[in-house]
Amino acid sequence: MKENILEMKDVWKVYLLGRVEVPAIRGINLSVRDGEYISITGPSGSGKSTLLNIIGCLDSPTSGSIYLRGVDISVLSENELATIRRRTIGFVFQTFNLIPGLTAEENVALPMRFDGVSKREAMGRAVELLNLVGIGERAKHKPLEMSGGERQRVAIARALINNPKMVLADEPTGNLDSKSGRKVIEVLEDLYNKGITLILITHDEKLAMRAERELHIEDGRFVSERENKKGKENKKGEKIGY
Amino acid sequence: MFLDMVLRSVWRHRIRSFLTAFGIVLAIAAIVSLGSISEGINSMAEEQMKLASKLVMVVEKGGGNMQSIPGLNSRLDMDMVDEIGEIEGVEAASPTIRVMEPSSNLFISGVDLENLEMFNLENIEFKEGGWPEEGSKELVLGYSVAEAKDLGVGDEVKLRGEKYSIVGILKESKSFIDYAAIGPYKSIAETYGMESYASVIVVKPADVKESDRIADEIEERYSDVDALTTSEMIKRAKKAIDQLRIMTLAIGIISSIVAAIGIINTMMMIVTERKREFGIMKALGAEGGTILMMVIEEGLILAIAGGVVGIIVGYLGTDVLNSQMGFPIASVTPRLALLSFIYGILIAVIASLYPAYQAVSVDPIEAIRNDA
Numbered sequence: 015m016k017e018n019i020l021e022m023k024d025v026w027k028v029y030l031l032g033r034v035e036v037p038a039i040r041g042i043n044l045s046v047r048d049g050e051y052i053s054i055t056g057p058s059g060s061g062k063s064t065l066l067n068i069i070g071c072l073d074s075p076t077s078g079s080i081y082l083r084g085v086d087i088s089v090l091s092e093n094e095l096a097t098i099r100r101r102t103i104g105f106v107f108q109t110f111n112l113i114p115g116l117t118a119e120e121n122v123a124l125p126m127r128f129d130g131v132s133k134r135e136a137m138g139r140a141v142e143l144l145n146l147v148g149i150g151e152r153a154k155h156k157p158l159e160m161s162g163g164e165r166q167r168v169a170i171a172r173a174l175i176n177n178p179k180m181v182l183a184d185e186p187t188g189n190l191d192s193k194s195g196r197k198v199i200e201v202l203e204d205l206y207n208k209g210i211t212l213i214l215i216t217h218d219e220k221l222a223m224r225a226e227r228e229l230h231i232e233d234g235r236f237v238s239e240r241e242n243k244k245g246k247e248n249k250k251g252e253k254i255g256y
Numbered sequence: 257m258f259l260d261m262v263l264r265s266v267w268r269h270r271i272r273s274f275l276t277a278f279g280i281v282l283a284i285a286a287i288v289s290l291g292s293i294s295e296g297i298n299s300m301a302e303e304q305m306k307l308a309s310k311l312v313m314v315v316e317k318g319g320g321n322m323q324s325i326p327g328l329n330s331r332l333d334m335d336m337v338d339e340i341g342e343i344e345g346v347e348a349a350s351p352t353i354r355v356m357e358p359s360s361n362l363f364i365s366g367v368d369l370e371n372l373e374m375f376n377l378e379n380i381e382f383k384e385g386g387w388p389e390e391g392s393k394e395l396v397l398g399y400s401v402a403e404a405k406d407l408g409v410g411d412e413v414k415l416r417g418e419k420y421s422i423v424g425i426l427k428e429s430k431s432f433i434d435y436a437a438i439g440p441y442k443s444i445a446e447t448y449g450m451e452s453y454a455s456v457i458v459v460k461p462a463d464v465k466e467s468d469r470i471a472d473e474i475e476e477r478y479s480d481v482d483a484l485t486t487s488e489m490i491k492r493a494k495k496a497i498d499q500l501r502i503m504t505l506a507i508g509i510i511s512s513i514v515a516a517i518g519i520i521n522t523m524m525m526i527v528t529e530r531k532r533e534f535g536i537m538k539a540l541g542a543e544g545g546t547i548l549m550m551v552i553e554e555g556l557i558l559a560i561a562g563g564v565v566g567i568i569v570g571y572l573g574t575d576v577l578n579s580q581m582g583f584p585i586a587s588v589t590p591r592l593a594l595l596s597f598i599y600g601i602l603i604a605v606i607a608s609l610y611p612a613y614q615a616v617s618v619d620p621i622e623a624i625r626n627d628a
Contacts, residue, residue, distance in 0.1 A: 072539060072621050093543045100541025107624055111536045115264065128542045133260065
């Protein structure tokens with residue numbers, strides 16, 4: 015059996031609103047296998063985003079432990095967390111979060127340049143990745159000159175530039191029409207087929223069903239978990255019909 | 257490291273960047289041009305001291321301060337020359353004339369050419385030609401004045417309407433002599449109607465150690481003259497330079513505070529506008545130091561551009577000042593240029609620190625929120 019890439023034990027996140035403690039995450043336990051495809055669904059305010067921020071090393075839990083590839087991330091410094099975000103995790107956001115002043119290839123190259131790689135080398139790799147996600151010809155365009163689907167594929171290329179072990183996708187199709195959404199899911203599942211762990215956060219039930227494992231979160235707790243046979247079949251490159 | 261992105265940001269806000277850099281230009285230009293005056297007087301005074309060493313210069317009272325050419329407007333009675341020559345310990349006393357030719361703005365010095373060693377001029381080197389004959393209507397030009405007025409040996413100039421021909425051009429000496437025309441005492445005195453007056457009486461003591469005593473004695477005997485020894489002149493020059501330096505410092509500090517406020521303001525605007533961008537960068541794994549440097553680099557670019565232009569503007573200002581004065585009162589030394597440049601850079605870095613800190617403190621979670 016493969017080693018777990020992510021291991022969360024009794025993780026709590028409590029926010030202070032004035033003097034009132036508001037728990038956003040209440041004792042979450044989660045193990046994700048290396049190369050697994052899981053989906054997390056839940057209504058807004060259920061703690062989805064908080065959970066994603068914690069898994070993505072953007073936020074630290076109030077209590078509990080999180081091991082990412084065997085490393086306890088709750089004790090790391092800001093710069094060490096930044097290194098993990100840069101090298102281990104690829105982020106794909108609903109609102110793309112591209113830098114408007116930079117071209118597609120420059121946006122993609124950015125995390126690699128943050129890692130100290132020269133601009134020239136990072137740009138070369140960026141163009142390769144843009145070709146991989148099927149928009150190589152748009153490399154010199156700025157985000158505002160591109161469609162939503164194209165922008166999201168730029169964001170996916172950016173998420174991949176440092177060869178992450180895990181991709182966190184937060185409502186990646188939320189701002190897209192269904193055709194672009196299908197294309198984006200295709201690209202993401204292609205990564206999963208290449209062995210990258212994929213964590214998909216969505217409110218779209220049909221989409222969630224495509225994962226190997228489906229988790230449902232409500233009020234900061236997982237309320238249901240379902241293994242999907244169909245999800246496993248995705249590995250064979252089944253046509254997306256959601 | 258991210259110079260390409262930083263330069264693009266500067267260019268994207270080019271008007272704002274230009275205005276901010278302009279503040280730095282003004283600060284640096286003020287420091288350079290004011291500083292150049294004290295530097296210029298300092299270096300000229302030093303060279304002048306070498307020429308005047310061992311001598312006592314007698315000028316009309318108040319005519320020896322360093323803000324103008326010593327003795328330029330002073331008029332001393334000719335009888336004084338012989339009387340001073342009689343004082344104990346005085347080897348020789350010689351009258352000289354210092355006038356400004358109004359038609360050509362030429363500074364003319366009439367000296368006794370048969371006693372060149374009196375004026376420490378015996379060893380001066382010529383670029384071309386040589387000394388005029390005493391009593392002739394001939395001139396020797398200093399290096400810079402010959403360059404500036406494009407004159408050479410064989411050319412003629414008119415002094416009070418009388419023709420003088422140029423027979424020699426001196427080599428550059430970096431002293432006041434570069435800006436002077438030297439002619440035979442008698443001819444110049446005649447031309448300017450100064451036969452019965454001297455501008456400066458140059459006194460040579462038999463023993464250098466006696467010069468202070470001789471100066472005191474002259475001042476005692478004539479209440480309306482200053483007798484300046486080398487050490488006295490250095491003291492006066494240093495005092496003038498010190499005053500100028502304090503003024504330079506004060507104006508430099510005020511203008512750099514204004515420039516720094518400009519930088520802080522601009523950088524804060526940039527950081528506020530790009531808050532989300534910096535947050536996204538942090539989410540993607542940019543370390544605090546990387547973002548800090550991006551902001552500081554932007555401030556640095558403004559400072560470098562402003563500093564270079566500021567030094568050029570200050571230099572040009574110095575040129576204008578010098579041509580207005582007719583002699584090089586100000587000079588931009590490499591030391592002055594370098595110091596003001598480094599100062600400008602320092603101000604920019606300090607002024608960028610707070611905005612940079614603001615950029616580093618952006619919460620990445622805020623930036624990537626779906627409703628952001």
